[in-house]
Amino acid sequence: MMNTFREMVNHCIRIGLESNVSTLRRFSSTFYHELDCYHIQSKYKLTAISQACGRLSQMKRSIKKGNRSRSPFVRRPFLVSCYGFKINGMMLSFPVANREFFNIVLNGHAVQKLSEKGVELRSFTINPDSLSLSVRKEVQEIIPKNVIGIDRNLRNVTMSTPASSIMYKTNKLLSIKENSQFVRASFRRNDLRVRNGFFTQRKNRQSRRVQQYLHKISKDIVNKAKESESMIVLEEIKGIRKLYRKGNGQGRKYRRRLNSWSFYELQRQIQYKAAWEGIPVQFVDPKRTSQLCPICGERIQEDRFQHRKLWCNNCGRSMDRDVVASMNIAHKGWSRFCHPRGLSVEVMKGNSDNLIPIILGVDGSKLVSV
Numbered sequence: 001m002m003n004t005f006r007e008m009v010n011h012c013i014r015i016g017l018e019s020n021v022s023t024l025r026r027f028s029s030t031f032y033h034e035l036d037c038y039h040i041q042s043k044y045k046l047t048a049i050s051q052a053c054g055r056l057s058q059m060k061r062s063i064k065k066g067n068r069s070r071s072p073f074v075r076r077p078f079l080v081s082c083y084g085f086k087i088n089g090m091m092l093s094f095p096v097a098n099r100e101f102f103n104i105v106l107n108g109h110a111v112q113k114l115s116e117k118g119v120e121l122r123s124f125t126i127n128p129d130s131l132s133l134s135v136r137k138e139v140q141e142i143i144p145k146n147v148i149g150i151d152r153n154l155r156n157v158t159m160s161t162p163a164s165s166i167m168y169k170t171n172k173l174l175s176i177k178e179n180s181q182f183v184r185a186s187f188r189r190n191d192l193r194v195r196n197g198f199f200t201q202r203k204n205r206q207s208r209r210v211q212q213y214l215h216k217i218s219k220d221i222v223n224k225a226k227e228s229e230s231m232i233v234l235e236e237i238k239g240i241r242k243l244y245r246k247g248n249g250q251g252r253k254y255r256r257r258l259n260s261w262s263f264y265e266l267q268r269q270i271q272y273k274a275a276w277e278g279i280p281v282q283f284v285d286p287k288r289t290s291q292l293c294p295i296c297g298e299r300i301q302e303d304r305f306q307h308r309k310l311w312c313n314n315c316g317r318s319m320d321r322d323v324v325a326s327m328n329i330a331h332k333g334w335s336r337f338c339h340p341r342g343l344s345v346e347v348m349k350g351n352s353d354n355l356i357p358i359i360l361g362v363d364g365s366k367l368v369s370v
């Protein structure tokens with residue numbers, strides 16, 4: 001049945017390419033009868049058409065962007081459906097023929113997730129070796145009581161709440177990337193095919209390791225936000241890659257390190273995890289976040305005696321520069337999105353609590369994952 005489905009999808013793609021149709025509506029009204037030769041229930045024909053249309057429009061999009069694109073073709077047998085299936089206790093059962101059902105036993109984790117409140121199963125996809133279920137969850141966005149500011153740096157990710165700051169060390173990420181680079185550079189064989197294979201394998205391994213590391217951090221951040229009913233504020237980093245280009249007066253190694261930092265990946269993870277919990281995520285302009293004192297609002301200077309510290313003349317204190325940045329981001333976010341006065345308050349003067357928050361250092365790799 002999976003093979004039939006795959007053939008149907010490829011058939012639809014062929015028709016779509018020939019007739020240049022990639023919208024679901026037009027396709028199903030014009031070419032539905034072309035699938036008459038397949039002996040399969042009609043609901044699967046509809047999903048096959050929608051699968052093919054998805055692939056075709058993806059191809060169109062990438063051509064529009066200017067990328068070279070091959071015409072889509074499905075190699076592996078698979079089956080997708082969003083009609084006529086149901087969950088019976090631990091089983092997923094879907095129809096294969098008239099009044100004939102096929103059952104798949106789900107594992108405990110899937111059953112538990114499906115039984116959570118507000119979760120609704122929408123569709124399933126089967127490959128010869130895997131089953132994936134896609135679900136929808138109704139979440140209500142929380143009304144934030146606090147703000148968590150997050151500052152992303154090369155060697156740490158700093159999170160600030162009104163009570164405390166946590167610094168997640170990310171030195172490990174740098175070493176993962178450097179090791180991977182070193183291994184790739186040591187490849188000596190003069191064979192393009194083998195080299196490409198080796199490089200892809202190494203690159204994939206590197207990105208898997210980095211992703212997994214960032215998952216721990218983003219999970220912890222979202223959990224903390226959920227516990228304290230806070231909203232998450234990040235700095236908007238657009239054009240960061242333009243800052244570190246050849247001819248900007250930085251060294252090669254430094255540029256490589258900064259350009260390989262996965263700023264966006266962490267943001268992506270935080271965004272989707274927060275959306276799942278109904279936590280709002282907002283962005284603020286990072287301008288001047290490490291130039292003003294988060295306590296009194298005065299301008300602060302580089303500390304001449306300590307590396308990466310800032311000195312406030314007014315308070316007579318030296319503070320960590322990343323903590324200052326994340327606190328300022330939190331303040332900005334608070335005055336911009338939560339404060340009743342709204343946009344008019346941009347500077348954080350008048351923040352009355354005169355306490356420097358406790359700074360907790362956390363090694364990203366040692367976070368407990370449940």
Ligand SMILES: [Zn+2]
Pocket residue numbers: 293294295296297298312313314315316
């Ligand atoms: Zn100050």
